[in-house]
Amino acid sequence: MVSLGLAMALGLLGAFATVPYVALRPGPTFDTLGVVAGKTVVDIRGTQTYPTSGHLNMTTVSVIDNVTLYGALALWVSESSELLPRDEIFPPALSEQQVQKQNTQMFQDSEANAKVAALRYLGYPTKVVVGQVVPNGAANRKLVAGDRLLAVDGHLLRNAQQVIDLLAGSHPGQLVAVRFQRGDSPPQDAAIPLGAGAQPGRGYLGIGVTEAADVNFAINITLADVGGPSAGLMFALAIVDKLTPGALTNNTFVAGTGEIAPQGQVGPIGGIPLKMIRARQAGASVFLVPAENCPEAVQRAPAGLRLVRVGTLADAVHALDAVRSGRQPPRC
Numbered sequence: 001m002v003s004l005g006l007a008m009a010l011g012l013l014g015a016f017a018t019v020p021y022v023a024l025r026p027g028p029t030f031d032t033l034g035v036v037a038g039k040t041v042v043d044i045r046g047t048q049t050y051p052t053s054g055h056l057n058m059t060t061v062s063v064i065d066n067v068t069l070y071g072a073l074a075l076w077v078s079e080s081s082e083l084l085p086r087d088e089i090f091p092p093a094l095s096e097q098q099v100q101k102q103n104t105q106m107f108q109d110s111e112a113n114a115k116v117a118a119l120r121y122l123g124y125p126t127k128v129v130v131g132q133v134v135p136n137g138a139a140n141r142k143l144v145a146g147d148r149l150l151a152v153d154g155h156l157l158r159n160a161q162q163v164i165d166l167l168a169g170s171h172p173g174q175l176v177a178v179r180f181q182r183g184d185s186p187p188q189d190a191a192i193p194l195g196a197g198a199q200p201g202r203g204y205l206g207i208g209v210t211e212a213a214d215v216n217f218a219i220n221i222t223l224a225d226v227g228g229p230s231a232g233l234m235f236a237l238a239i240v241d242k243l244t245p246g247a248l249t250n251n252t253f254v255a256g257t258g259e260i261a262p263q264g265q266v267g268p269i270g271g272i273p274l275k276m277i278r279a280r281q282a283g284a285s286v287f288l289v290p291a292e293n294c295p296e297a298v299q300r301a302p303a304g305l306r307l308v309r310v311g312t313l314a315d316a317v318h319a320l321d322a323v324r325s326g327r328q329p330p331r332c
């Protein structure tokens with residue numbers, strides 16, 4: 001009876017006791033050229049667009065929390081799932097709501113970066129804007145999110161990195177002249193004493209700077225319940241495809257992943273083996289892989305999925321041109 005009771009207790013423990021891990025599994029995949037839940041994913045209004053064909057699918061990873069001991073053992077031997085310490089996904093210092101907010105913000109940033117990267121690639125002008133203002137920071141009450149930054153200390157701004165470079169040798173208390181434009185109002189000038197920040201002895205404006213496309217048409221990206229930065233590359237490709245004659249994919253089912261910077265660089269992401277699994281299940285024959293992810297990707301690539309290495313948005317466009325033309329694109 002003791003042994004039976006112990007066995008039952010252990011069985012219940014394994015079935016209901018959770019472990020400090022989360023499970024990662026292949027998540028849904030969405031065609032950035034298509035319609036999801038009745039809404040066009042990448043919708044461009046106010047300028048000429050062109051027909052597209054095939055697929056440019058972004059890929060995701062699903063996170064499963066509250067994993068039981070038995071569940072963890074089953075997932076550990078599965079080739080289509082991974083286990084990670086829970087703290088890597090849900091840092092102890094943050095609530096689950098804060099983590100969700102961060103993921104949502106990263107997704108919104110990826111949308112903004114995709115727009116700028118795509119339009120810059122196509123030759124459209126961009127502008128430097130205030131992304132956020134730090135409460136109680138030096139620029140608080142002087143600048144607001146959305147202000148266009150025209151110059152710092154008389155230096156005309158061409159990109160966001162210039163602001164960082166111009167302030168690199170500054171010190172707290174130093175007076176900086178900022179020329180900016182708010183909405184359609186005339187340009188304004190503000191003299192802002194720099195504050196202190198994380199790096200001792202360096203002056204800080206207390207703003208986040210980013211870039212936005214300086215165009216007179218609208219690009220709206222609509223996709224609910226998705227977080228993180230890794231859709232940026234595929235959004236940018238969809239924008240390029242819709243704004244240029246001729247389909248990028250020529251009816252090929254292309255999927256991929258990758259964070260994108262406003263200048264067009266493609267950065268590495270997590271969970272690529274799981275994303276490739278879902279892409280192949282959905283019918284993809286070509287998968288765009290950030291160059292830094294290639295060593296991991298080649299180890300776990302599903303049969304029938306051609307891996308294409310990309311380091312920039314231009315790389316991705318040129319690789320798709322090679323696929324479309326029957327030439328060999330750069331491989332992982």
